[in-house]
Amino acid sequence: MLDKITQIKNRFLKFEDWEDRYKELIHLGRQLPAYPEDKREDKYKVKGCQSQVWLYPEFKDGVVNFYADSDALLVKGIVGLLVSVYTNSTPDEILSTKPDFLKEVGITEHLSMNRTNGLAAMMKQIQMYALVYKSMQKVSNDDRKPAP
Numbered sequence: 001m002l003d004k005i006t007q008i009k010n011r012f013l014k015f016e017d018w019e020d021r022y023k024e025l026i027h028l029g030r031q032l033p034a035y036p037e038d039k040r041e042d043k044y045k046v047k048g049c050q051s052q053v054w055l056y057p058e059f060k061d062g063v064v065n066f067y068a069d070s071d072a073l074l075v076k077g078i079v080g081l082l083v084s085v086y087t088n089s090t091p092d093e094i095l096s097t098k099p100d101f102l103k104e105v106g107i108t109e110h111l112s113m114n115r116t117n118g119l120a121a122m123m124k125q126i127q128m129y130a131l132v133y134k135s136m137q138k139v140s141n142d143d144r145k146p147a148p
Contacts, residue, residue, distance in 0.1 A: 001085065001086075001089055001093050001097050004084060004085045005085060005097075005101045008081065008084065008085060008101055008105060009101060009104060009105055011024065011028075012024060012105035012106070012107070013105055013106075018106065018110045021105070021106060021107065021110075022074065022110075024077075025074060025077030025078060025080075025081065025107070026073045026074060026076075026077050027077070028077045028080045028081055028084070029070070029073060029074075029075075029076030029077035029078075029079070029080040030073075030076075031080065032068060032069065032076065032079075032080045032083065033067065035054060035056070035067050035068065035069035036056060036067060039054065039056040039067065040054055040069070041054075044056045046079075046118070046121050046122050046125050047121060048117055048118060048120070048121030048124075049070075049075065049117075049118035049121055049122065050114045050115070050117075050118055051070050051071055051072035051075040051118065052070060052071045052072075053068070053069070053070045053075060053079055053118065053121075053122060054067075054068060054069045054070070055067075055068045055079065055083075055122065055125050055126070055129075056068070057129040057133070059133045059136070062090055062137070063088050063089055063090055064086070064087070064088075064089060064090070064091060064094060064129060064130060064133055065087050065088055066082075066083045066086060066087045066126065066129075067083070068080065068082075068083045074115070075115070075118060078107070078115070078118075078119055078122070079122055081102070081107070082099070082122055082123065082126060085097070085099075085101070086126050086130075091130040091131070091133045091134035091137065092130075092134065094126060094127065094129075094130035095127060095130050095131065095134065099123050102119070
């Protein structure tokens with residue numbers, strides 16, 4: 001996961017002003033893989049976002065993959081940034097990796113209060129999915145242990 005964060009830092013720190021970073025966020029959002037239309041349901045909507053944001057997790061082979069979309073370009077870029085870092089990671093990696101990189105690359109300092117709240121809601125949702133999958137793994141592992 002550190003490699004992904006380093007790539008994000010390199011991608012955004014090459015720009016000196018917020019406007020260029022803003023454009024890069026929008027570009028990143030446009031590069032998101034297509035969101036599965038059958039998952040465009042309320043249960044995958046991120047609560048607390050001013051815009052509509054969908055975040056669908058898929059847990060397979062011990063890692064979580066995220067699919068995301070938004071009806072707002074900047075928000076789609078923000079969720080795309082989070083997905084690019086946290087997708088294809090184990091629940092433990094997700095839970096132990098704080099989104100400090102967002103501040104380091106100057107993303108959070110220029111967001112409105114509503115966008116900041118939405119970003120926090122997206123991050124909370126990613127962590128909640130990881131927590132659920134981690135607990136499912138523990139239950140599954142406990143089932144495999146022989147009875148005392």
